[in-house]
Amino acid sequence: MPNRNRLLRCVKPLIMISCLGLTACATLRGTGDMGVVIERATGSVQIVETSSRSRLGQVTGLGDLSHASIVYSRDERYAYVFGRDGGLSQIDILQGKLVKRVIQSGNSIGGAISQDGRLLAVSNYTPGGIKVFDTQSLELLVDIPATYGNEGKRSKVVGLVDAPGQKFVFSLYDAGEIWVADLTEPAKPQIQKFIKVGNQPYDGLITEDGRFYIAGLFGEDGLAMLDMWNLDKGVKRILNGYGRGEQKLPVYKMPHLEGWAMAGDYAFLPSVGHHEVLVVDRHTWQQKKSIKVHGQPVFVMARPDGRQVWINFAYPLNDTVQVVDTKTMQIIKTLKPGKAVLHMEFTPRGEEVWVSSRDDDRVLVYDTRTFEQRSSLEMKNPSGIFFTSRAHRIGL
């Protein structure tokens, strides 16, 4: 594997730096322009870099990676991969190898890393709850079952994010609850529960300042919002009854809220069952307008400067990506990157965006200003794309 070897050549000097001095350091590198792309069908990931848009190596043996996601250690060296099969894998992206791997549950959906970088929380469907691990040893520190009601039922957990103050926030899909867990003392988690927040919360996000946690509701037209600065005020319903009077359309893939799209005074959110992006005033949390789009939005993501919002869509309209200019609130570009576009990720300052086309087995790189294609990288059924700049963002 030439790519792997190239990566190793880069890394060796780093490891041996103390004994060799600086003679071989031309290839010494940082990780700030690196990232990981999930190859969902083969249980592997590609390690990539965005400066010259290349693949550096592949790591295999990671299990079922459908719906896999990644968080980064605060030094941006280790990627933690949360697999569907409950696998939690730690990858050293500099050395291009798997460091540790544990199977922590039967069925998992995602994870988060704590503010101080010491704790990993994983949200599980089966058995429903979150588990918290030490980022160094991957040892289990605490298990928080998502038990609800009087019969001891356990709920699937979705929308898990980190929040300031060593907190994790997550939603209980079956219970319709939002929980805030303070892990200052990992062995003694302090949990605050908000019940009856709405029907079937399907995902959640936290604003990049860590203040507002918002859960999307599948079972009703609205979102549940928690102000982390005023937890005593409880959960507030926002955008209640959006899309009223319109026929609800089938949803062939759940939208994702992780790509919080904030631009100026507005937030952009996927509608559920309507082919629209909702535009919300960030101060009043009232709906400003809705923008008609190509299909059921899945990811609605703002370019880091907030001037553009990029949207991909659910099956069967998933060959398209649209771009909204947040100044005019108009669609300014419709791209056809390939079959089954699953995810997008902006370079840290947003001059380029990487787009995965699962069924064309490639990741495309676009210039976000000209929309020209800059590169195309072959990968096997690529899905999630995760750059290391996430390491320093709240909620990612």
Added chain:
Amino acid sequence: MKPSSGAGVVLIFLLLAFNVQVLAEVSPDRQAALRHLLKQDCGSCHGMTLKGGLGPALTKNEIMHKPKQLLLTTILDGRRGTPMPPFRGLLTEEEVNWLVELLYQGDI
């Protein structure tokens, strides 16, 4: 929205149709596309290995005791109160029949 009588007629039609050789009616190209759909797109809720996710597991052991017509109508018309969407219009009834057989055989 209650199931219409039209859906009932369709169901009867499906039950009749199911007794004939349905597997032969789906071309090899479509079979490959359906397998891909099952694994990749159904898999986004049911898991790529169909061991379940937000939606229930669809492995042979999990579904073998469920009536076939339940699966057929669920795929064609979706299930109210859950995120399961209807595939009528995207897939033909023959194709859904073929998919259900595949699931029963555990041949995924």
